[in-house]
Amino acid sequence: MAAGNPVDAPADLAAFRCAHDAVLARIAAAGTRVGRAPGDVTLVAVSKTVPADRLGAAVAAGLTTLGENRVQEAEEKAGMLPGVTWHLVGPLQSNKARRAVAIFDVIQSVDSSDLARRLDRLAGEERPGTPLPVLLQVNVDLDLAKAGFSPASVAAALPEILALPNLRVAGLMTIGRLAASPEAARPAFRALRELSERLRARYPGLGPALSMGMTDDFEVAVEEGATIVRVGRAIFGSRLPR
Numbered sequence: 001m002a003a004g005n006p007v008d009a010p011a012d013l014a015a016f017r018c019a020h021d022a023v024l025a026r027i028a029a030a031g032t033r034v035g036r037a038p039g040d041v042t043l044v045a046v047s048k049t050v051p052a053d054r055l056g057a058a059v060a061a062g063l064t065t066l067g068e069n070r071v072q073e074a075e076e077k078a079g080m081l082p083g084v085t086w087h088l089v090g091p092l093q094s095n096k097a098r099r100a101v102a103i104f105d106v107i108q109s110v111d112s113s114d115l116a117r118r119l120d121r122l123a124g125e126e127r128p129g130t131p132l133p134v135l136l137q138v139n140v141d142l143d144l145a146k147a148g149f150s151p152a153s154v155a156a157a158l159p160e161i162l163a164l165p166n167l168r169v170a171g172l173m174t175i176g177r178l179a180a181s182p183e184a185a186r187p188a189f190r191a192l193r194e195l196s197e198r199l200r201a202r203y204p205g206l207g208p209a210l211s212m213g214m215t216d217d218f219e220v221a222v223e224e225g226a227t228i229v230r231v232g233r234a235i236f237g238s239r240l241p242r
């Protein structure tokens, strides 16, 4: 498919409807296996590297919650795609935090107390009276290749972060280790859910959201309690390296 060619827009629309339905059906089936209600899981379609003109068809096909991992790329797309709820799923440099607060509806990748404090201050300036929903990224399997709080450090940081007036801590997020099989990701997903349960028993201000699972393992994540899955390739096809 010639991505981005306007002539292909109807074909893209049909293909996106199909891909969207297929992912929703797989989420529902995974939920059913463990007795969860189908509406429990939010699908974030991770659209990094997908050009804005192709995304128009995706939005028309009902994929209205998009995830991006770069501020500038999201800014360019947001100007062309009204009506989208934008999630930041990638690392945020402090010098781009203000622009991120202006663009994103949810920041899933809060990986330090410093970043939380900065986002709180900026949200107070950019969107006073409307706390910014965030997730705290936890490196549950202590993978050195990934950002995020360790389970111990998130517990230590939570009281201060929950007290920040301009943030709403909706829950926790994790990025699974690159694994040979979906099952290999299960222990990390289960660990995130159990960490969330322990923390929420102590800190009721922490929200119940659990963002975990991507194309290769989102069904396992749903079985383990994911309330948000972040799916790119199963919807948009494989990405070219950039």
Ligand SMILES: *Cc1c(COP(=O)(O)O)cnc(C)c1O
Pocket: 046, 048, 069, 089, 090, 175, 213, 214, 215, 216, 230, 231, 232, 233, 234
């Ligand atoms: C790219 C990305 C995804 C989506 O990955 P796929 O394997 O394409 O589904 C999810 N979460 C994060 C943080 C990402 O960077």
